[in-house]
Amino acid sequence: xxxxxxxxxxxxxSLIGETNVLTPNREEDLSAFVKDWRGKFQGPxxxxxxxxxxxEVQGLVRLAARAGVxxxxxGGNTGLCGASVPMTSGRQVVLQLGRxxxxxxxxxxxxxxxxxxxxxxxxLQELAASAGRLFPLSLGAEGSCQIGGNxxxxxxxxxxxxxxxxxxxVLGLEVVLPDGEVLDLLRALRKxxxxxxxxxxxxxxxxxxxIVTAATLKLFPLPTAETSAFAGVASLEDAISVLDVMRASMxxxxxxxxxxxxxxxxxxxxxxxxxxxxxxxxxxxxxxxKAADGGDGSALNDAMQAALMACMxxxxxxxxxxxxxxxxxxxxxxxRENVTHAQQMDGGNIKHDVxxxxxxxxxxxxxxxxxxxxxxxxxxxxxxxxxxxxxxHFNVSAPDGVDAKAWQTRTDAVNKIIHDATVALRGSISAExxxxxxxxxxxxxxKTAIEMDVxxxxxxxxxxxxxxxxxxxxxx
Ligand code: FAD
Ligand code: 2HG
Ligand code: ZN
Numbered sequence: 411x412x413x414x415x416x417x418x419x420x421x422x423x424s425l426i427g428e429t430n431v432l433t434p435n436r437e438e439d440l441s442a443f444v445k446d447w448r449g450k451f452q453g454p455x456x457x458x459x460x461x462x463x464x465x466e467v468q469g470l471v472r473l474a475a476r477a478g479v480x481x482x483x484x485g486g487n488t489g490l491c492g493a494s495v496p497m498t499s500g501r502q503v504v505l506q507l508g509r510x511x512x513x514x515x516x517x518x519x520x521x522x523x524x525x526x527x528x529x530x531x532x533x534l535q536e537l538a539a540s541a542g543r544l545f546p547l548s549l550g551a552e553g554s555c556q557i558g559g560n561x562x563x564x565x566x567x568x569x570x571x572x573x574x575x576x577x578x579x580v581l582g583l584e585v586v587l588p589d590g591e592v593l594d595l596l597r598a599l600r601k602x603x604x605x606x607x608x609x610x611x612x613x614x615x616x617x618x619x620x621i622v623t624a625a626t627l628k629l630f631p632l633p634t635a636e637t638s639a640f641a642g643v644a645s646l647e648d649a650i651s652v653l654d655v656m657r658a659s660m661x662x663x664x665x666x667x668x669x670x671x672x673x674x675x676x677x678x679x680x681x682x683x684x685x686x687x688x689x690x691x692x693x694x695x696x697x698x699x700k701a702a703d704g705g706d707g708s709a710l711n712d713a714m715q716a717a718l719m720a721c722m723x724x725x726x727x728x729x730x731x732x733x734x735x736x737x738x739x740x741x742x743x744x745x746r747e748n749v750t751h752a753q754q755m756d757g758g759n760i761k762h763d764v765x766x767x768x769x770x771x772x773x774x775x776x777x778x779x780x781x782x783x784x785x786x787x788x789x790x791x792x793x794x795x796x797x798x799x800x801x802x803h804f805n806v807s808a809p810d811g812v813d814a815k816a817w818q819t820r821t822d823a824v825n826k827i828i829h830d831a832t833v834a835l836r837g838s839i840s841a842e843x844x845x846x847x848x849x850x851x852x853x854x855x856x857k858t859a860i861e862m863d864v865x866x867x868x869x870x871x872x873x874x875x876x877x878x879x880x881x882x883x884x885x886x
Contacts, residue, residue, distance in 0.1 A: 413501065418477050419457055422503075425469040430460040430509070443484060443504045444495055447551075448758065451492030451847055455482070455504045462509040464584060464592060464623040470505065471621065471877075472590035480880050481505050483617035485528065485559025488551035490761065491846025493616045494559070497881040505621065507558045514596075514624060516541060521629040522581060522598040527558025527622045534627075543629035546573035546665075550747040558622045564614030566842030568700075568746075571798035572665035573630065575842065576613065582626035583609040588619075588873040598626045611868065616844050617879040619872045633702035635710045638739045639718060641730040642693030646772035646797075648726040649695055653768075653798060655724070656699060659717040663710065666700035667798030674749045674794045677807075681752040685745055689729040697727075697797070698746050749794050749803075757814025759792060759805040760824045761848075764832045765841035768800040774835055775802070781827055782806065786820065801841040804828055829856065845883045854885065 423431045432438045434455065445452040456479065461467045474481050480502045484494045496502040510526040517523070518541050525534060531552040538545040547560060549567030559565075561583070566575040573579065582596040595609045612620050643649045649669060656664050672694055679685050689696075703710045714732065721727040733739040753759050766774055775793065782789050788809030795803040806824050808817035829839045833856045840849055854862065862884075869876075869884055876886050 413477055413479075415456060418473070418479065421473055422457065422459060422470060425473065426459060426461050426466045430462070432458040432460070440504075443487065443506060446490075446492050446495045447488050448490060448754070450758075451495050453496030453498045453502065455496045456501055458504045458506050460506045460509050464510075464586065467505070467510075467586045467621055467623055468590050468592055471586050471588065474503065475588065475590060475875060475877055478875065478877070479503055480877050481621070482879055483507065483558070483562065483621050485556030485562070486530070486551065486554040488555045489559065489563060489846060490763075490843045491616075491840075491848040493563070493844055493846030493879065493882045497847070500880065502880075507556060507621075507623075510558075510623060513537065515626075517598060518543065518629075520598055522626055523629055524582070524596060524598070524624060524626040525557055526624045527556060527561075529557045531555050531557060531560060538629050539632055541629075542632050544632045545579075545627065545629055547576055547579060550750055557625055557627070561613050561622050561625055562615060562617050563844045564842070566796060566799065566801065568666045568668065568743075568796070570796060570801075571667055572662060577610065579628050580609060580613060580625055581628060583612060583622055584624040585609075585612050585620035585622055588875065588878050592623075593620065596624060596626050611872075614844070616846060616883050618869060618883050619878065621878070631704060634704050635707035636700065636702040636739070637707065637711050637714045638698065638700045638733045638742050639714060639730055640688050640733075640742050641697045641699070641718065641721070641727045642689050642691065643695050643697060643727060644693060646695065646775055649697055649797060650768060650772065651724065651726045652697060652721045655721050655726075656701075656717050659720065660701050660713055663701045663703045663713070664699070665702050666698070667796075668698040668746055669794055669797035669802065670696045670698060670746065670749060671791075671793040672696070673790060674752075674792045675745075677752045677756060677792060678745055678748045681755045682745075682748050685748070686741060688731050688742075688745075691729050693728050698742055746794075749792070753792055753805060753807065756807060758818065759807040759814075760818065760821050761843075762804040762806070762825070762828045762832075762839070763795075763801070763841050763843045764804055764828065764837055764839060765799070765801045766832060766835050766837035768797070770835045770837075771797070771800060771802065774831060774837070775804075778804070778828060778831055781831075782824070785827060786824070788812075796842075799841070825852065847882060850881070850883060850885060853883070
């Protein structure tokens with residue numbers, strides 16, 4: 411059967427309205443939807459479709475299935491693995507969920523909220539705070555990423571140490587399946603053992619198994635006091651000793667433990683020259699820590715100071731600055747977020763998002779640095795990330811004088827060194843960003859045949875026509 415694109419688009423328009431079907435022509439610039447945040451992946455779209463209800467998503471999925479049109483679900487398009495934009499081959503539409511942005515229910519007593527997939531993460535944090543609750547997921551792209559995207563990538567970020575990643579914050583989901591059926595799993599229960607936990611299949615599946623249209627999420631008590639500190643340490647071993655002390659003395663109040671290497675800090679200073687000096691001495695590594703609690707701030711500050719002092723007495727912390735105002739706190743967290751931006755401004759890098767048992771991280775990094783330097787003289791590893799979760803962004807920037815674009819051609823060789831060592835220590839080559847197009851072929855190499863086979867069987871069972879985000883995660 412021949413495909414009549416114009417007739418198909420006309421049907422799409424009749425389903426969701428003329429203005430919600432964007433097509434590639436001079437008036438409608440689709441670049442924001444067809445190119446990824448890093449500018450690394452880009453593919454043509456037959457159209458960008460912007461449904462506003464679950465019924466509209468359902469109608470579009472059925473329309474696409476009838477004509478064999480593939481769908482690329484998209485939230486804020488902040489993903490870092492090329493999963494949210496079309497592939498270069500095939501007949502694909504982008505299904506942009508941004509208009510599905512209603513709050514379906516805020517149940518403060520049950521500590522839950524049900525929002526649609528297109529709700530922006532930062533708006534959800536604000537909504538929760540206005541009800542005296544916390545929605546703890548927090549990451550650099552929170553001003554534009556959407557709950558659907560956070561679910562589809564099982565996003566992590568800054569507070570996983572205390573609250574877990576997105577998977578752990580979900581109680582219920584509503585999903586449109588590839589055949590257009592709506593799977594209503596929107597339950598606001600903390601206990602429910604009635605068979606397989608189907609929602610887990612869709613979390614982290616990067617839009618390959620179903621389209622998330624709404625979610626019921628957990629809320630937590632809103633801390634009334636918060637304190638952040640920035641400390642310098644000489645080694646990763648010392649950093650991990652600091653983590654032990656902080657957790658032992660602060661318990662659950664300790665909510666974030668981020669690592670920034672000296673070269674990462676220097677890069678931020680280069681591109682954000684307003685970054686103020688924070689410590690009196692340079693150190694090899696810096697730790698950005700946060701604790702939060704109810705009550706007034708003085709007890710929390712005292713506890714944080716006492717724990718930091720204990721580390722200084724042990725000699726693990728060399729120098730420390732405690733934020734004493736909201737403005738100072740903001741400076742510290744801006745600095746952390748700016749590492750990614752500074753790297754982007756520097757011309758890009760070869761990204762690695764690895765997780766290892768935290769006990770093995772020091773040996774991993776110490777082994778990796780000389781090996782990389784030997785293989786690529788002058789190379790600039792920019793290491794930072796969520797040390798408290800054993801998750802490092804081991805990004806590798808071009809050696810001085812090497813063009814950033816030319817450096818990208820070395821990706822396979824750099825990946826091999828870092829990913830081989832990660833997997834040898836039973837680590838993960840994608841801790842929080844996902845697979846998308848970027849690491850799809852790496853999965854084939856590092857996962858067992860049986861693991862891949864089970865993933866393919868699940869994909870085939872739910873999406874036999876291979877319509878949802880083909881070419882992402884799996885070689886389909
Ligand atoms: P998109 O990029 O639009 O999509 C990502 C994936 O989800 C794609 O596979 C897409 O098809 C799928 N998808 C989107 N919506 C739906 C839906 N409704 N149903 C089904 N599938 C869907 N990530 C972290 O984990 N931790 C961090 O600390 C972090 N920091 C970041 C900082 C910056 C500056 C940037 C640019 C990114 C960062 N990220 C981080 C990565 C990114 O923000 C997250 O992966 C985020 O969860 C993606 O959300 P999104 O709405 O932008 O999704
Ligand atoms: C972060 O932790 C993000 O800042 C982005 O996950 C990491 O840019 C990166 O590699
Ligand atoms: Zn991260």
